[in-house]
Amino acid sequence: MGLLRNTRSPTSRAVSPLATCLAAIAIVGAAPLAAQEGEVPSSLEELIPDSAVDNPDAWAEQGTDGESVPEADALSELEAESPISEVPDMSVAWPEDVELEPLEPLEPEDDIEFVQLLEDAPQIAFDEADIEELSDTLVLGFPQKEPPFSERDDFVDRFEALSTIEELDDGEENVAQLAARAKKDQELLDTLLRVYGYYDGEIIRTIGTREAGDDATDQRPRGRFDVIPGPRYTYGAIDLGDLDTSVDAVTLRKSFGIEIGDYLQSDTILTERFNLDRALGENGYAFAEIDEPELLIDHERVEGDLTVPVSPNGKYVFGDVVSSDDEFLSSRHLATIARFDQGDVYKRSLEFDLRSAIIATGLVSTVSVEAREVVPPAGDEPGVVAMDVTMERAKLRTISGAIGYGSEEGARIQASWEHRNFFPSEGSLRLRGILGTQEQLAGVTFRKNNFRGRDKVLTVDAYASSVDTVAYDADTIALTGTYERTSTLLFQKPLAWGVGAEVLATDERNRVVDGIARPRQTYFIASLFGRATIDTSDSLLDPTRGFRLTGFLGPETSRTQGEQYYYLRNQVDASYYQSIGEKNVIAGRVRFASIQGAELVGIAPSRRLYAGGGGSVRGYGYQAIGPKNEFLEPTGGRSLVEVSLEGRIGTGLFDGALSVVPFIDAGSVSTGTSPDFQSIKFGAGLGVRYATGFGPLRLDVGIPLNPEPDDSAVGVYISIGQAF
Structure with missing residues (x-):
């Protein structure tokens, strides 16, 4: 109508x-x-x-x-405006004399050749495309032959890691899911091509099916992308802003590793921008600025012009370190912690290092370190910056305790109170006590961290203890002082050392056996000692590669029963760690120790050498290996050798946190100053390790392979960290 x-x-x-x-x-x-x-x-x-x-x-x-x-x-009878309730049935006859010719199916043409239409166009042949089957549902084709796709392998790896089709579980995909994800993957491929400098690339998407079995109805979808990258663009003009105005323009320009004519790649731009920024920060440019890079693509020239706005803003040297809380952590002390002196060329890494060192003290909850201009640059003369340290105090008092039981130590309660800045700056006071069935102790410790140098520690410790072990019973009063350069979890060092002195008085005897008390003997001992460690391992608590070598020397004198004895205690420890694959480690350890210059009777039982236990030969009791008297009491010796070998095998369980550790240990203690191996003991067993954020938890179960009649049948050891 x-x-x-x-x-x-x-x-x-x-x-x-x-x-x-x-x-x-x-x-x-x-x-x-x-x-x-x-x-x-x-x-x-x-x-x-x-x-x-x-x-x-x-x-x-x-x-x-x-x-x-x-x-x-x-x-x-119907009203003029009334609607028609029923439409009359109508039919139209098809003309019988009209005949349509059937459509003939088109036959595919054979030997289609894709020719090079333009002189500089890529040569493409789909029938000879290289195929990358990433999964049952995802295929990449590379039909372009010339110019070659130079970054193809890395391109495929990155696409496979980011592909949404790759995320489909095998057997759960359908055509609708695949088509939806294929569109996103095509956009991803387009983006990746531009990342690698292919700005004229083309992606041809095909969604089809593949045979999944003999049943013709059992067909599953497959997505294919043919990647035609086209020519790869290169860098045209490179503009680095005001970099040429800096004093070190030549050196800084070399740090930016992009030259005219290099192939374009977004990753490279970001990497070299970071390298330039780091070079500026490490060469004195405390206030340098680098804005976001800009890339102008010229399709006619097949080039991209790169602009990186750089403002060096002058060169500087270090001045004073200024503390915001001088009574708590003084400016002088912070200057001692810093790894730079006044007049040194400013380095951003040393600024970050100072902040990390202040955090490592454990005395602050927050801290910031900022460079402040004191003297501006003048010509070729650098300016001066002060390092302003702003901090907030952390809680300084700590109370800790532990309750436990061990077959070697019996029941044990341990408690301590500590004020970590009782004597500013970084002078701590610690009171500690132990109450147990085999040991009682009361002690006080003064510790001064970062004393006259970074990570150098002065410690003075006074204590009184009573120890009753398998080998001896000793009541001791001692005073010890050490000065050392330590290796910490935050700052593991290739070389650590320590020197010290010790004086003590100890009243000792062997244990009471069958109601017979062994004679007590009092020793007055004075000692000097030094130790050094070379450490190339990759972790203090859980090393996987490298080695450690530690040497100890301690000249000592002892007076007992009117006689004066002089002797030299020495010990060498060496351990080696070798990774095998990603999760397995072979670890070995050797220890040699001796006491030269005095008879065994002139050496207090607590100063002699023993073997056995969780850190020695597993499977045997603590101090249970070595010479024994007629009451089968360990008497200790003057020489010791220990060897351990273990494999730390990753299981993949608990997200790779659990590993199993088969091990074998051997040890010998002799009364002479050189080991004779006449009473060498072997232990073997199996352990497990569970990796945590603060180190592995260790559980070892060992058995003695050639035990004495009084040795236990099995030994169990639990601790934090590896056995060595």
Whole structure:
């Protein structure tokens, strides 16, 4: 009806809706006849007779041949505006004399060759494309032969790591999922091409199916991407801002490893920007600024012009270190911690190092270190910066305790109180005590960290103890002082050393056996000692590669029962660690110790050499290996040799945290100053390690392979850290 309204002449009269509808029906019914007779009206208005316009209701009662339409009476009773409830059934016969020729299927052309249309266009041959099948559902094709895709391997690895199709679990994908993810992967491939400098690349995406079995209905979807990288762009102009105005322009420019003509790659731009920033910070430019790089691509030249806005802002040297809380951590003390002196060229790494060292003291909760200009640069003369240290105090008092039981130590309660800055700066005071079935102790310790140098520690320790072991019973009062350069978890050092002195008085005897008390003997001992450690391992608590070598020398004198004895205690420890694969480690240890210059009777039992236990020969009791008297009491010796070998094998369980450790140990103690190996003992067993954030938890179960009658059948050892 709308069509009729739009096409009737301006002078035509209004037609009722019902009449118009019926007229249209009549026209539709008559159209085939007119078409068959070859009479085609010149306009749509000619199809409506004047009688239909003059008296539409009377005209509607007529049929196509002038006869009345069936049920016309019923139709005439309808209101003019009433809708037609039922549309009359109509059918149009298909012309029988019209025949359509069947479509012939197109045959694929053989030997399609993809030719080089332009002189500089890539040569492409899809039928010879190199294929990379990343999974059952993901395939990459590389049809471009020339120029070659130089970064293809790295490109594939990165795409495989980021692909959304690759995340689909095998067997769970469908065509809808694959199509949705394929669109994202195509965008990813486009982005990766630009990362590697291919700005005219093209990705052709194909989603199809592959046969997954003999059943024809068992087909699974597969996504394929044909990667046509096109030519690789190179760097055109390179603009580094004001870098040429710096004093060290030549050196700094060399640190930015991008030259004109190099291939474009976004990763390289970011890497070299970082290298330039680091070079500025390590060569005195405390306030240097580098804005975000800009890359202008010229498709006609197949080049990109790189701009990196650089503002060196002058060169500086270090000045004073200024503390915000001088009574707590003084400026003088912080200058001692710093690894730079006044007048040294500013280095950003040393600024960060000072901040880390202050955090390592454990005395601050927050700290910031900032460079502040004191003297500006003048010509070729550098300026001076002060290092302002702003900090907040942490809680300084600590109370700790432990309760435990061990087959070697019995029941044991240990407690301590410490104030970590009782004597500023970094002078701590610690009170400690032990109450146990085999040991009792009370002691006080003064410790001065970073004393006259970074990571150098002065310690003075006074204690009184009573120890009752398998080998001896000793009541001791001692005073010890050490000065050492330590290796810590934050700052592991290739060389650590320590020197010290010790004086003590000890009243000792062997244990009471069968009600018979062994004679007690008092010793007055004075000692000087020194030790040094060379450490190339990669961890203090859980090494996987490298070695450690530690030497100890301690000249000592002892007076007992009116006799004066002089002797030299010495010990060498060496350990080696070798990784095998990603999760396995072979570790070995050797220890040699001796006491030269005095008879065994002149050496206090607590100063003699013993073997056995969790840090020695596992499977045997603590101090259970060595010479024994007629009561089977260990008497200790003057020489010792220990050897250990273990394999730390990763299991992959608990996200790789659990490993198993088979081990074998051997040890010998002799009364002479050189080992004789006449009573060497062997132990073997199996352990487990569970890696934590603070080091591995260790559980070892060892058995003695050639035990004495009084040795236990098994030894169990639990601790933190590896056995060595």
